[in-house]
Amino acid sequence: MKKLFSLILACVLTVGTFAGCKAESAATNSAVSTNSDTETQKHINVAFFWISTGLDPAVDYDGWVTSRLGTSETLIKLDDDLKPEACLADEWKNIDENTWYFHIREGVKFTTGNQVTAQEAADSIMRAVESNPRAEEYLKIDHIDADGQDLTIVTKEPNAALLNNMAEPVFSIIDTSCSDDEIRSKVCGTGPYMVTEFVSENKVELSANPDYWDGEPGLDGITVTQIVDSDARAMSVQSKEIDLTNTIDNTTLKLFTGNSDYNVSSIISPRVNVAYMNNAETSPLSDVELRKAISYAVDRESYAGLIGGSAAHSAYSDSTPFGNETIDAIEYDPDKAAEILDEAGYIDTDSDGFREDRSGNQLKLKYLQAADHGSADSAILAQAVQSDLKKVGINVELLAVENLSDYQSSGDFDFYTANDNSAPTGDPQLMLETMYTKNASSGKQNLTGYQNDDIDRIIEEMNKTFDTEERYKLAAQASQILNDTAANLFLTNSYINMVSLAKVKNAEQPVCDYYFITKDITVE
Amino acid sequence: MEKYILKRFLQLIIVLFGVTLITFIITQAAPSDPAEMKYISMGTIPSEELLEQTREEMGLNDPVIVQYGRWLANVFHGDLGESSKFSEPVLSQMAKKLPMTLELAGVSFLVMIAVAFPLGILAAVKKNKIADYIIRVGSFFGISMPNFWLGLILMYIFAVRLGWFNVVSENNLSGIILPVLTLTIPMICGYIRQIRTAILEEMNSDYVIGARSRGISEKRILFFHIMPNAISPIITLMGLSIGGLLGGTAIVETVFSWQGIGNMVVEAIRVRDYNLIQAYVIWMAVIYVGVNLLADILCRALDPRIRLKNKSD
Numbered sequence: 001m002k003k004l005f006s007l008i009l010a011c012v013l014t015v016g017t018f019a020g021c022k023a024e025s026a027a028t029n030s031a032v033s034t035n036s037d038t039e040t041q042k043h044i045n046v047a048f049f050w051i052s053t054g055l056d057p058a059v060d061y062d063g064w065v066t067s068r069l070g071t072s073e074t075l076i077k078l079d080d081d082l083k084p085e086a087c088l089a090d091e092w093k094n095i096d097e098n099t100w101y102f103h104i105r106e107g108v109k110f111t112t113g114n115q116v117t118a119q120e121a122a123d124s125i126m127r128a129v130e131s132n133p134r135a136e137e138y139l140k141i142d143h144i145d146a147d148g149q150d151l152t153i154v155t156k157e158p159n160a161a162l163l164n165n166m167a168e169p170v171f172s173i174i175d176t177s178c179s180d181d182e183i184r185s186k187v188c189g190t191g192p193y194m195v196t197e198f199v200s201e202n203k204v205e206l207s208a209n210p211d212y213w214d215g216e217p218g219l220d221g222i223t224v225t226q227i228v229d230s231d232a233r234a235m236s237v238q239s240k241e242i243d244l245t246n247t248i249d250n251t252t253l254k255l256f257t258g259n260s261d262y263n264v265s266s267i268i269s270p271r272v273n274v275a276y277m278n279n280a281e282t283s284p285l286s287d288v289e290l291r292k293a294i295s296y297a298v299d300r301e302s303y304a305g306l307i308g309g310s311a312a313h314s315a316y317s318d319s320t321p322f323g324n325e326t327i328d329a330i331e332y333d334p335d336k337a338a339e340i341l342d343e344a345g346y347i348d349t350d351s352d353g354f355r356e357d358r359s360g361n362q363l364k365l366k367y368l369q370a371a372d373h374g375s376a377d378s379a380i381l382a383q384a385v386q387s388d389l390k391k392v393g394i395n396v397e398l399l400a401v402e403n404l405s406d407y408q409s410s411g412d413f414d415f416y417t418a419n420d421n422s423a424p425t426g427d428p429q430l431m432l433e434t435m436y437t438k439n440a441s442s443g444k445q446n447l448t449g450y451q452n453d454d455i456d457r458i459i460e461e462m463n464k465t466f467d468t469e470e471r472y473k474l475a476a477q478a479s480q481i482l483n484d485t486a487a488n489l490f491l492t493n494s495y496i497n498m499v500s501l502a503k504v505k506n507a508e509q510p511v512c513d514y515y516f517i518t519k520d521i522t523v524e
Numbered sequence: 525m526e527k528y529i530l531k532r533f534l535q536l537i538i539v540l541f542g543v544t545l546i547t548f549i550i551t552q553a554a555p556s557d558p559a560e561m562k563y564i565s566m567g568t569i570p571s572e573e574l575l576e577q578t579r580e581e582m583g584l585n586d587p588v589i590v591q592y593g594r595w596l597a598n599v600f601h602g603d604l605g606e607s608s609k610f611s612e613p614v615l616s617q618m619a620k621k622l623p624m625t626l627e628l629a630g631v632s633f634l635v636m637i638a639v640a641f642p643l644g645i646l647a648a649v650k651k652n653k654i655a656d657y658i659i660r661v662g663s664f665f666g667i668s669m670p671n672f673w674l675g676l677i678l679m680y681i682f683a684v685r686l687g688w689f690n691v692v693s694e695n696n697l698s699g700i701i702l703p704v705l706t707l708t709i710p711m712i713c714g715y716i717r718q719i720r721t722a723i724l725e726e727m728n729s730d731y732v733i734g735a736r737s738r739g740i741s742e743k744r745i746l747f748f749h750i751m752p753n754a755i756s757p758i759i760t761l762m763g764l765s766i767g768g769l770l771g772g773t774a775i776v777e778t779v780f781s782w783q784g785i786g787n788m789v790v791e792a793i794r795v796r797d798y799n800l801i802q803a804y805v806i807w808m809a810v811i812y813v814g815v816n817l818l819a820d821i822l823c824r825a826l827d828p829r830i831r832l833k834n835k836s837d
Contacts, residue, residue: 133574227781232679238684239684242692402790405794
């Protein structure tokens with residue numbers, strides 16, 4: 001027995017010794033940081049859920065990371081109403097259906113020290129178009145003319161969404177005189193911060209850009225670390241290792257809300273949690289009556305209570321200005337769901353508690369669920385939908401999968417879950433075009449086989465409609481059609497949030513998740 | 525012995541051919557198209573013409589066996605190809621991630637041995653006494669805890685409440701402790717039970733009773749008679765465990781932001797990064813065959829019965 005205690009004591013002492021080293025080291029680091037703070041340095045530690053393998057805005061979605069880091073900027077930005085506001089371009093106009101003019105702000109410098117001119121901007125945009133098919137599709141560009149600070153973009157065909165699309169971080173304006181390797185590791189952009197060290201998928205060290213055009217950044221330095229797991233991100237703030245992070249799960253967010261030690265900034269984002277329904281003939285959900293019944297059977301309000309956010313009324317998030325208030329939404333009504341199912345011939349013939357299909361065969365729907373952005377929300381939603389559908393006699397089998405694309409490609413699903421941005425560039429066309437027409441062009445594709453002539457007609461009209469309010473009206477029409485045909489299960493509008501220690505100031509979560517670190521964030 | 529090792533090396537070559545070919549065929553059979561996945565990861569859905577062109581460039585239109593042959597020929601020239609996900613040579617990507625995995629696996633294995641053996645032996649020697657009960661109950665709890673949950677609990681206690689460690693693991697001594705504990709606690713608890721059972725089985729053997737009757741001390745019986753006989757199956761099991769550790773532990777890597785090989789291969793599988801998947805498969809095959817070879821050699825050295833049996837065969 002004595003030996004056992006000796007052994008346990010030895011283990012504890014060993015761990016204690018390591019911990020002692022760590023505590024000492026942490027204390028030392030902390031002391032250094034504090035001393036520096038009091039002298040000149042304003043530094044914070046930030047956790048991202050994702051740091052890309054490189055920092056070239058033109059590659060894949062790396063521009064989203066460089067934009068969130070505050071190291072790159074686009075000609076225009078999206079405000080919290082998802083409307084364009086001036087950034088590197090201080091003026092713009094639509095000259096004709098195929099021509100857009102931008103005036104590049106005077107006096108803006110890259111972190112390399114070079115001036116941003118229209119030619120530099122044109123080179124950067126063309127580099128993105130040549131490197132990334134997404135960029136090419138966003139602009140439908142024919143050619144660009146540059147003269148001094150005047151930039152003119154001529155498109156191959158009318159592209160009414162071009163202005164908003166210019167806010168996509170793939171169009172971050174970077175100094176193309178930098179080599180590809182330099183861009184990949186340093187960005188060479190115009191943001192309030194510049195990269196001093198980059199470790200792929202791990203860490204980015206930032207320092208203030210002394211030449212920043214929009215005033216002095218609020219911090220001298222920032223260390224950004226990738227922490228994939230949402231709970232680990234939350235604990236890193238609790239342990240004061242991280243000063244600022246975002247995308248904390250709603251259940252965990254309660255630890256910070258109302259606690260004066262922390263700041264919490266939450267906002268409904270353009271993202272919508274959707275359970276996509278397979279409209280193809282191979283799935284029972286090709287029957288619109290079954291889809292409608294399912295839409296009535298799910299209690300969106302209670303889901304919002306579970307994971308945060310708000311109940312979704314349509315394909316577009318409530319944070320978008322696309323006329324959600326004019327749309328008739330499908331409300332929770334399990335009795336109506338049961339009535340539709342009865343009338344459509346979905347009856348429980350073998351008294352096992354689950355309805356059979358119209359031919360009397362077993363009806364079992366396959367629901368694919370995959371984690372998204374390190375969050376548990378999709379799993380919670382999947383279980384909630386399964387539970388609600390069980391109440392109206394619909395049998396749902398949940399499958400947690402690592403890789404949705406295999407199932408999506410083979411069409412081997414009835415539902416699949418996604419947390420999708422309903423207005424990726426603040427414009428309604430992109431989501432509609434990619435998810436609900438056969439002309440899946442950017443980002444995702446119409447994997448559910450949904451097809452509707454009226455939606456196709458609205459897309460055609462959107463291509464030629466340059467007036468913003470008119471575009472929003474068209475979006476509302478489309479949205480109503482999607483609701484009327486129960487295209488998919490629009491479950492909740494997602495909250496996005498930022499959590500920081502109380503000492504961090506001006507960290508406000510923007511509606512558009514292209515942005516995170518801004519020049520205004522500072523520390524007391 | 526030399527003949528035996530040579531034979532095992534020849535087996536390794538056959539295994540390598542087999543697993544790489546099977547993996548190649550299985551990944552090719554998956555419905556998603558690597559060319560399409562490449563564009564999806566860029567955020568676009570390519571036209572059929574572009575897809576066809578990309579497939580041609582990537583050599584995906586050739587028969588599987590031709591693709592495999594081409595890949596194999598490159599491997600013989602030391603070229604494992606380029607990772608489509610990470611846009612760099614597979615070897616340099618592996619070289620970046622492997623040291624962290626080796627570090628985590630090595631330390632975990634040593635800790636596991638250092639704790640599991642003494643406690644397993646103690647539980648066996650003190651069978652049905654209080655020490656045995658404590659160890660058995662503790663090991664029962666340890667085995668029952670899933671890695672991700674244990675990791676978060678350890679993180680909460682030691683990083684958040686006590687502030688002894690960081691949530692984000694650093695590449696130093698203190699940074700490795702929580703990931704190692706997360707990995708080893710369930711393993712230690714499993715091995716304690718294995719070791720205890722193996723020793724108890726041997727304790728009832730005739731040769732132990734004989735040794736006792738000759739007045740040999742209990743310590744000597746335990747360490748010089750029982751242990752060499754009991755340890756063989758444990759060593760074989762350890763071979764499998766170390767293989768698993770060296771293959772990366774994606775969940776622990778995710779929770780502790782540890783930049784190892786586990787997450788890398790999960791991502792490679794997701795985006796159908798064939799070259800990276802194949803490199804990983806080679807690594808795993810070498811590890812498993814190599815570690816098991818070492819385990820077999822160790823067993824032969826420790827257990828004369830195996831040596832004699834193989835000689836008579």
